[in-house]
Amino acid sequence: MNGRRANAFRRIYALLDQAYGPQHWWPGDSTFEVQVGAILTQNTAWTNVERALENLRQNRLLSPRAIVSASHAQLAEQLRPSGYYNVKAERLRHYCQWLLEQGGERALHTAPTDQFRRNLLSVKGIGPETADDILLCAFHRPVFVIDAYTRRIFSRLGLIDAKANYEALRRRFEEALGDDVPLYNQYHALIVRHAKTACRTKPQCEACALRKLCKRVDS
DNA sequence: ACCCAGGGTCATA
DNA sequence: TATGACCATGGG
Numbered sequence: 237m238n239g240r241r242a243n244a245f246r247r248i249y250a251l252l253d254q255a256y257g258p259q260h261w262w263p264g265d266s267t268f269e270v271q272v273g274a275i276l277t278q279n280t281a282w283t284n285v286e287r288a289l290e291n292l293r294q295n296r297l298l299s300p301r302a303i304v305s306a307s308h309a310q311l312a313e314q315l316r317p318s319g320y321y322n323v324k325a326e327r328l329r330h331y332c333q334w335l336l337e338q339g340g341e342r343a344l345h346t347a348p349t350d351q352f353r354r355n356l357l358s359v360k361g362i363g364p365e366t367a368d369d370i371l372l373c374a375f376h377r378p379v380f381v382i383d384a385y386t387r388r389i390f391s392r393l394g395l396i397d398a399k400a401n402y403e404a405l406r407r408r409f410e411e412a413l414g415d416d417v418p419l420y421n422q423y424h425a426l427i428v429r430h431a432k433t434a435c436r437t438k439p440q441c442e443a444c445a446l447r448k449l450c451k452r453v454d455s
Numbered sequence: 456a457c458c459c460a461g462g463g464t465c466a467t468a
Numbered sequence: 469t470a471t472g473a474c475c476a477t478g479g480g
Contacts, residue, residue, distance in 0.1 A: 320463095
């Protein structure tokens with residue numbers, strides 16, 4: 237049962253990977269920019285986030301100290317294209333204050349992942365998905381990111397309960413796949429890629445290669 | 456004129 | 469614990 241299910245998760249990955257190829261999320265950016273992007277992309281299209289990141293870059297605001305030193309108005313103005321700019325200015329500031337209190341990114345590399353994660357979640361404005369994006373993509377910890385796409389696609393395939401809580405889903409993916417940072421990163425990116433490609437409004441539109449694959453796996 | 460996007464917090468019951 | 473309001477821009 238569990239082995240079969242693990243096989244399903246792996247085979248779906250193989251199918252997506254073959255279909256879409258490398259997605260290279262945040263490949264050439266600094267780790268701090270990855271962390272900023274993780275916060276700015278909350279419920280927001282990535283193209284809008286890119287504009288805000290470019291604003292921050294132009295205004296020399298891509299460092300924790302620059303961000304905590306900037307005024308709210310200054311920061312919020314640069315974040316405007318990414319939406320929720322007042323909220324996100326506060327969240328970015330809180331995150332950067334926390335980062336500096338921890339002793340910077342350097343000091344965080346020695347922390348055990350579970351402790352690191354709880355610490356991140358204590359920062360106002362950092363929820364489970366943002367924390368896991370940061371842990372996985374910036375700090376290369378083996379944490380699987382669960383987003384709305386993951387819930388929708390995998391529940392339609394009958395592999396998970398859409399209403400299950402975040403931690404339970406995360407553990408299920410991690411147990412099925414085993415610790416593998418590059419795979420977690422690529423898998424999450426592939427899920428987002430697939431969700432944007434496939435029909436978003438009709439559940440039956442998941443009746444594509446993924447559903448066929450699942451039937452093969454289940455039989 | 457709608458709907459959605461690489462969520463999270465807070466108030467309410 | 470579990471919903472609902474709220475945050476806000478830009479593209480389809």
